[in-house]
Amino acid sequence: MKKLTITTIFAATLLLLASFIKPPTKETTSFKVSGTCEMCKERIENALDVKGVRNATWNQSTQMVSVTYNPRKLEVKQLHNLVAIAGHDTELVKASEQAYADLPECCMYRSGAKCTDH
Ligand SMILES: [Cu+2]
Numbered sequence: 001m002k003k004l005t006i007t008t009i010f011a012a013t014l015l016l017l018a019s020f021i022k023p024p025t026k027e028t029t030s031f032k033v034s035g036t037c038e039m040c041k042e043r044i045e046n047a048l049d050v051k052g053v054r055n056a057t058w059n060q061s062t063q064m065v066s067v068t069y070n071p072r073k074l075e076v077k078q079l080h081n082l083v084a085i086a087g088h089d090t091e092l093v094k095a096s097e098q099a100y101a102d103l104p105e106c107c108m109y110r111s112g113a114k115c116t117d118h
Helices: 002-021 038-047 076-085 097-101
Strands: 027-032 053-059 064-069
Touching: 027 076, 038 053, 038 076, 064 076
Parallel strands: none
Antiparallel strands: 027 064, 053 064
8 A cells, every 4th residue: 555655656756757857838039130111010920820830929129029839849940941032131140042033112121221111
């Protein structure tokens, strides 16, 4: 009987420890993403609309995107890559020349473009 109790306590302790070691399923990260307008905002946020991302919001005036994601499914670097593939430079990953060239003219943030009509 006593042995059983000790085994139970041991198992319970292990379970408790395991629950602490497990990484969380929700984390929020913020990083800089270059863009010029509402169209950029939509493009950036759509690029981050993937499995494992709960919410992504880009702020035009601060040039920062805030992403709430599941760190068990995605790594921060992948979030940067998704944005870069859509044509926008992040503070870690630069968009390829091709991806950048595919942007509408008014979204070409590298040349200091500013959209005023939308
Ligand atoms: Cu734009």
